[in-house]
Amino acid sequence: MPDPDAGADSLFEQLQAEAVGPLHLRLGDGDDPPVWTLAAVDSDGVCELDELHNPLDVVEALVGEDLADEIIDELEELPWSVTRTVAAQIREHFALADLPPGMWAHLVEQLDLYGADIESDLAEHRGADLLDWFRGRRPWPQLARFLTRLPEGSRYHAALLGDEELAREQIEAEQGDDEDGSSRRPPLVGETQGLSLLRAAVSALMRVEHAIYAAPAPKSKRGNPPRPLKGPLTAKDRLLDELGTAEVFDIFDQVTPGWRDDDEKPPAGYRESGSGLLIPDN
Helix, strand or coil: CCCCCCCCCCHHHHHHHHHCCCEEEECCCCCCCCEEEECCCCHHHHHHCCCCCCHHHHHHHHHCHHHHHHHHHHHCCCCHHHHHHHHHHHHHHCCCCCCCCCHHHHHHHHHHHHHHHHHHHHHHHHCCCCHHHHCCCCCHHHHHHHHHCCCCCCHHHHHHHCCHHHHHHHHHHHHCCCCCCHHHCCCCCCCCHHHHHHHHHHHHHHHHHHHHHHCCCCHHHCCCCCCCCCCCCCHHHHHHHHHHHHHHHHHHHHHCCCHHHCCCCCCCCEEECCCCCEEECC
16 A cells, blocks of 8 residues: 655645644733644544544644644643643644544545545545535545445546555455455445346356367366356345255254264364355365
């Protein structure tokens, strides 16, 4: 995955600075109180909002390393209520609402990496201005939902498909998948009877092609015919697997009573598939 910090400022911070004006943070009373100007808050600090609750920690995280020491030193000389007010002031100015755990880190990462593509897609497919979220005009959870529902072929999806680091992570995750390969199946959203028939036709052509090329080859080199392309894993598929497992268990209970007493291990010669179905161990 591209490093958003490599050679450029955080795009999340750039969008903040573009969306809202700078915050002039004035601490203390008197004729000439110290003033700090925040054009944007630190994007790494925004990610930490998922875990921070103490107002002093929130201020330290959001103002960034360059200003943190000065501002914290000043706040420590002032009443605690001032620190609480400053933390609330920064969050309100930059529309940093409380979100479910992990959402800030996810949003900041996606916007740092693919913000320009997301901005174009939102304008084209949703009629929305990305800067409205930074201005507090739209709730941030809505943006998280939009990202999961941008259409295939969008700039955001193209950026994800072109991300080599993300592809490497997906490959590593798939290698650890269970045997049914459910995570490699196509999604349920968008599934139609036409797509199902197209998969069946392509699967049939694959088997015909294999048969044509395997016919003149020696038996030892023919190989196995290709498996049919898998469709989305539905709730019905999972229930059928569970029912099939239950039926097999009932048969073994009748033939070999008590075989499941040994930590629910399957009988000799059988193993459990990823879905829990007993299959021959060969």
